[in-house]
Amino acid sequence: MSIKKRFCIVLIILMSTVLICSYSIIFILFKDAMISEVISYQESIVSLNKNLMSSFMDSIEQTALRLISDQTIGSYLSNTSSDPLARIQTSSAIRKQFSQYATTQIPNRFNYYYKNTLFLNDTLPITSAFECKTLDTNSYNRSCNVFSNHDVKEEYWYLKTLQSPRNHYVFINKASSEFCFAKKIQNTFYLGPYDSNGIGVMVISIKLDQLESLLTFSPLTPNSGYCLVSKEGDILYKSNDTLSSDTFLDLYTTSLSSKNHSSKSILATSNNQKYFFNTSSLDWGLSIIFLTPYTDILAQSTSFMHNFIKFGVCVILLMPPLAYLIASKITKPIINLSCTIQSIDDTRNFDIERLNFAKDLELNILCNNFKQLIRYVNNLIHDVQVQGEKQKEAELQALQAQINPHFIFNAMDVVNWIALSRNQDDLANIVNSISNLMRYSITNPNHPTKISNEIENIYEFISIHQLRHEYPIILNVDTKLPLHILLIPKFTIQPLVENAIKHGIDYEKGIDKLIIKLFIYSDEQHLYIEVSSNGKICDPLLLNDYLEYKLTSLTPSNGFGIRNVNERIKLYFKDESRLYYMLNENGQLVAKIILPHLK
Structure with a gap:
């Protein structure tokens, strides 16, 4: 069912309910007004007639008094x-x-x-x-x-x-x-x-x-009437023959039993019918009773309501077209908004100015919110495209790094240099290390590996680089965690160690050995990996800006750079992980990786 039809039906029901309720309230109020009018009239007419009868009887007493004197x-x-x-x-x-x-x-x-x-x-x-x-x-x-x-x-x-x-x-x-x-x-x-x-x-x-x-009596309803009753309980006069004498006597007995001798109105039942009646005692043993049938009040109320009911029927007949017009006027902007939304094929090509047709405050807010939703969707699409491109680039660099020509060239150059300058069996070990590195690189490159495997590969990497440098390169692993069950992406720690060796050796300072510290620890939610060395340091703010693709003096490398590491762990762990640089309490440069637990 369309919103227009639904709104039209609801409006008809609402208007009908309001009309019926208002008519019911009017009927009740009018009936109460009629009852109040009857009560007020009968009380006033009883008081007036009591005074008239008393005045008349006083005149008789005065005549008798004159005759006596x-x-x-x-x-x-x-x-x-x-x-x-x-x-x-x-x-x-x-x-x-x-x-x-x-x-x-x-x-x-x-x-x-x-x-x-x-x-x-x-x-x-x-x-x-x-x-x-x-x-x-x-x-x-x-x-x-x-x-x-x-x-x-x-x-x-x-x-x-x-x-x-x-x-x-x-x-x-x-x-x-x-x-x-x-x-x-x-x-x-x-x-x-x-x-x-x-x-x-x-x-x-x-x-x-x-x-x-x-007496003075003007009937308020067709069946209103009064009677004069003697002290013996005989009806001496009755103004309305439609009211039975038994009714008057029954109500007169009721007034005597209730000791109601004032002119206040009483609602009582006689012969299964309700009456409002007033009883007042007069001189010479007379009592006057005024009464109005309750059904007369209801009949007059109903008669009064007939015109209102006719008017109400006319209003009800006019409700459907009126409700349809109102519903059309109210739902037209909503239908326009729905049609506009339905016409959208691609949010990137949609002109959001087409939503500037609403004049009502609520619809205007709805249109503005939908505009924001379109902008948000377009931004998400753009982010997805950018992330896709970054992921492809990172995967391509990972594939390129599996067999790094530069690294192989350097490794083979070392082998060649050893072969020319020495005649030792270490050549076999170097070749074995190179073989292990290549095997680690090309085996399931896109799958996570144990941290212990990553560290073994780093040791192979260091053993090769150790032959190129005069002083020792020492890797210290400080952890209490079970590294054989903790998983990380391949080449997550190795590029950081490579940078520590490549950029950390300071020939001018003349250190006797390069100590690289690998500190791995965790808390309830995250795994932390820190790589630091006693070699040369770089400005951590410059490195962090470089990681965020800000304009810096640093240039990307052809291999597994720190940007590649940062992008790959973000792709793998979403936004819960990242790489950043800082200085520790000893003034050493620290590369810190934050990862969620992955077992």
Whole structure:
């Protein structure tokens, strides 16, 4: 799969994941916001309606209080006159006075569906001057009426009002579809005999279909609702018929068991459904319950998310071409780099300026690194070529040195000189040494040899050269190593000894003998070979510069020179070995070879 397709797929997956996660977060946040809104709304509406109901009930209490302390009504109720005209005037005055009190209690918006009725105790003498009506038979459209209690004093609501500890009772009059508040009335200025049932009962009636005008409630969800519950646990009014009474009663029981009488919201389950509900206790034993189904909140959240989901589907449909365009724009420089790299046949002929097309920082760094890689490869190729040429040259010199014409000429010249000047058997030894040298030279020239064999060859070499010089040439080998198992390339030590003899003999100084010291030792990692003599010395820095092919006054020899030795051991042991010159503590020139252990 191409990088463009892979990047496109990854981008689509990433964008889809971000979209789904963001939508999930939005949905959760919106749902939480809806829940917070429901909780805040219901708590505020409960508090508001509690205040409204309390204010309304306070107005009823104020009317009752006025009736209790009204001296005029007390005197009217105490009137025992039998004169019909006086009784009519008295009953009219009582209605007028009661209407005056009740009118101040009635809000203007309740004028057409609000009634305040006073049922006078029929034990009062003046009561016979009033009609006998009930809540069901009250056909008057006036908002204030005064009747005799003769027809209602045995009704359940009337008795319940008188028996109530606080002399009030709230009930539903189903016949007239009214919500009623009943309150027992006393009058401190009544002069007749005391009656525990008071002077009568005042009833405030509100049409059920107009009760919500008394309260304030705007449903937050379609199934939000409230109900009024009496202290006996009866539902007096329910605003939403879709919510069952059992649900309200179940939640009301839950609130009683949790002792939650404040307006704080509670999440509870009823009939396997969750509801947010608030319960608040009102005066006169009433409780108001507001609730919102949890499913409504989820439904509104889901409905709100529909538009976002539609938008998300459109975004998902646009993702593939958008991701392809983005992937193409991002991967185009990478593809160009790949094609450029693919077109390289030979890094030595490649124009690295072709890699200067990247504008992005990362790609620019990648191109620069690839340029450095090309330069490094070209340098390696050049080094390999140089090393190959050096290796061929070293091998050629080694082959030439196997039979060194110059050496053979000198050796034969010595033989000739001995033969002319002496008549001795040493001639046979010299010829034998020459034979041994030639045999060592031509036998497996490219294979390593034991150091002990190399030293034996050096002794043969010295025995021949000893005949050319007047003073002794002594080779001292100082080592504690097993030379018969340590391996080195052929002609590694011999050229250094040859140089010590060739350039170390000082005729002007007049030394009595040339002592060449061969010191071989090792540590844990390397083998060290040092060749020194008591002959003439040379500047070691000059020799080291010569070994590194720096411009010096020294000229290469035709045989096995020190450069050849240095190159061959580097080729054989890589960069772990080398030859260099130094002066020891006695001021003697030392040729030191560092080799890894080779057994």
